Amino acid sequence: MHRTHRTTQIFQVSTLYGAATLAAALDAGLFGPAGPSRRILLVSHNAAVPETAMRLDEMHGYGPLAARFDEVVSWNEAISPYHPSAWGPRGADTVLWQRALRLLWGIGEDERVDLAVESIQANPARALVAIFSEASVDVYADGLMSYGPTREKLPLTLGRRVRRLLHLDLLPGLRPMLLSEYGVEPVVVPDGAFRAVLDEVAREAADDPRLAPVREEAPTAVLLGQYLAALGILGADEEEDLHVRMLAGAVRAGHRSLVFKPHPTAPAGYSAALHKAAADAGVRLTVLDAPLLAETLYDRVRPELVVGCFSTAMVTASVYYGVPVARVGTALVLDRLRPYENSNRIPLALVDHLVPDLERDEAPAVLGAVPASLEPLVRTMGFCMQPRTYPALRESAEAWLRDCLAGSPAPYFPALRLAELGLPGSGPGARARVRAARARRRVGRVVRRGGRR
Secondary structure, eight states: OOOOOOEEEEEEESSHHHHHHHHHHHHTTTTOOSSSEEEEEEEOOOSSSGGGSOOGGGSTTHHHHHTTSSEEEEHHHHHTTSOTTTOOOOGGGHHHHHHHHHHHHTOOTTOEEEEEESOTTSTTHHHHHHHSTTSEEEEEEOSGGGGSOOSSOOOHHHHTTEEEEEEEOSSTTOOOOTTGGGTOEEEEEOHHHHHHHHHHHHHHTTTOTTHHHHHHHOOSEEEEOOOGGGGTSSOHHHHHHHHHHHHHHHHHTTOOEEEEEOOTTOOHHHHHHHHHHHHHHTOEEEEOOOSSOHHHHHHHHOOSEEEESSOHHHHHHHHHHOOOEEEOSHHHHHHHOOSTTOTTHHHHHHHHHHSOBGGGTOOOBOOOSOOTTHHHHHHHHHHHHOTTTOGGGHHHHHHHHHHHTTTOOOTTSOHHHHHHTTOTTOOHHHHHHHHHHHHHHHHHHHHHTTTOO
8 A cells, every 4th residue: 555645845935026926826726736735935035134134024915925825934044044045055965954954844754845946046946956856846937037048057957857937927928938948838827816916915005104195195107126236237326327217207208296116125325316306307206115016006006107127017017007117228237237148138128129218208108919029039139148058049040130130239139249159240340359359268278278289
């Protein structure tokens, strides 16, 4: 007689948006019925200094989301004093760590473990899948990065363990590229389930006293901060100016009452600069520094415009709430983004390609059907970002570049990058620079070897 082993499902999460995505997937039955398996929500607090940043359980809507799980445990506490973003087990220690975590979380030695993780290319997800080396893995993506290529090559044994990529259908018709090289099947988290979860989260925030004055001001435009300085993409002064440009664009579009939702880790100075710009323009500005999702703000305030750079929250405003959106500053950020394979490049290009530019006086709009031109653009960019991962895309990338660039590289395809990869559209100057750089590297290698060939 065979014994039926109990299964424990561990859901790793670091943001409320990610928790909402998982909750919607559970409600839609994508992880099976609740009864047979024990469900653990594993919360990871990845801020640079976790002790001083807002915790997930302080966010509005956390309670009803956490209630879908049998237990909530802390990854930070489990691996203390290590930092979740920096720590991973040494190969020889994974067995010991699994035993320790099974004991800490009450998982029997013979119990099967299934994992659902975010950002499998980085810690803490990378550490978790290494420790539970026999577990099957589902990856869930809660933003536009799912449409881009896998950032780093995964060990083949890990790639084969990933069963599904669960993602929101933010751009219907565009198939995610993430993990496609491993044959991972993308599975859509249904819009209806996700919107129902967002409504549930919004109801939890209805009584927040910080939200009441915002509703009274009845802002017609929402400005989204992203804190790109923290990623080293822009300087602090440049990002501050980017937010001011958002405000100026909204004012030119006729909006007189605005609300700015800063990134949770943005410095207070950003708000001060915006207040001065609003006063100079003679418009009303409210800064909402409250622990809630941007989607909750859309639900409670019902704005007529959402302005941002390339935040996923711009797309959700359009897709789930029917709010017209506009962008500011994508060209600047595309120019500054380094290295070329930076995972933010695809989200930036998507917003730049699909969303009207407020500073060019393009009319804000609700996003419509994805144009047929988008998928080959994304696939070509994906190849240029990770050519070794997607060698099968070279031929189609060459054909697309030959047909579409016509000798004038777009901002998505710097001439130097095209020259490095030997692709059409680079120009003789860029090719000469690449040849010179390669020659210098060859000379450098000879010098380091002491002149030996």
